[in-house]
Amino acid sequence: MILPSRELMPVICAALERGQQVRLTATGSSMQPFLFDGDVIALEACPWPKVGDIVLVRGATGRLVLHRVARRVDDAFYVVGDAQREQEGPFGRRALLGRAVLVFREERAIRLDRGVPWLAGRIWMRSGSRGRVALLWAARVRALGRRLVRRISLKNAKGATSEGDRCP
Amino acid sequence: MSFDPAAIRRQDDFVLQNVAGEHLLVPIGAQVMDLNGIIILNETGAYLWEVLAQERSLDELAAAVADEFDVEPDAARADVQAFLDEIAQIGLLV
Structure with missing residues (x-):
């Protein structure tokens, strides 16, 4: 950089x-x-x-x-x-x-x-091409998982709000 | 106007540094120095910043700028006022 x-x-x-x-x-x-x-x-x-x-x-x-x-x-x-x-x-x-x-x-x-990004960086550095591809896939799956969790949390929060709205 | 025109002084948490011909106001008191938000002063601003090391009145500053840059007192006063308003807004005055 x-x-x-x-x-x-x-x-x-x-x-x-x-x-x-x-x-x-x-x-x-x-x-x-x-x-x-x-x-x-x-x-x-x-x-x-x-x-x-x-x-x-x-x-x-x-x-x-x-x-x-x-x-x-x-x-x-x-x-x-x-x-x-x-x-x-x-x-x-x-x-x-x-x-x-x-x-x-x-x-x-x-x-x-520290944490996952630091560890992933260290592993990345030591990995060959196949290892790097595997790490990229793992990162994609992790990001997808995070997006899904966020979407579910948002949905639940919306549900809770609309239920709350119905209560007098 | 968010400062007292009779007693104006700069914050001590910033130092003026000349970097590649630019006058940068470098925050030395903050925990974080964000280079993306660093303040760059023009010649007049840099001169005023130096003068503001000591408490000054608006009249004194306007007179100093008029004298230093050879401009009309009224124009100098308007420029100084605008500069002070701006730096007061971002918390650079005591």
Whole structure:
């Protein structure tokens, strides 16, 4: 994912150092299917990332990327985009600017630093093509299940309201 | 008008930073800094923001702008008033 212009980075870094959460819009497709072009991401300072975390790092040329930590070796780590196979690194502590903790999508805040999305991301990274297809199907089934539950809840709520309306 | 024209001062929770030629008002007091909602000031706004570090009256601000940007006092006053109304509305004044 590509983040806002390089000029804004001192502002972002200073905010993260102050302990503020920084929200920004990411662009690009290298983190699909977990992050999409136009997603609003919340970043927080992070002393050292875990494998599976999505981190904002600055490369030697100053290029900024938001990718997932693929592995750690001593005092360094390597990152990879979810839509990619090739790892980038090594990155040291100084290259680490922050960690993505939330993504805001369809009026929902989804945690990226723990829970199912984090675990799915970690599995995704280690999976081959077949595993990735299976994960995508699992995600579709999960989303379908969630939509059905929401629809049933809405229906029940409507039913309860109309019943309530009938009561004197 | 949602401020006292005799005593106007800016909030201290924002700092003005020049980024790539743009004057950004960066919130340093909030828990969250949303880059999508960051406030960008023009030259006059940035100048006023600096002047508002200390308590000023509307007349003082209008005179300062008229002097700094070489504009008519009445036009300066109208511009300052509009700017203050706007930043007061988003809670940037004490």
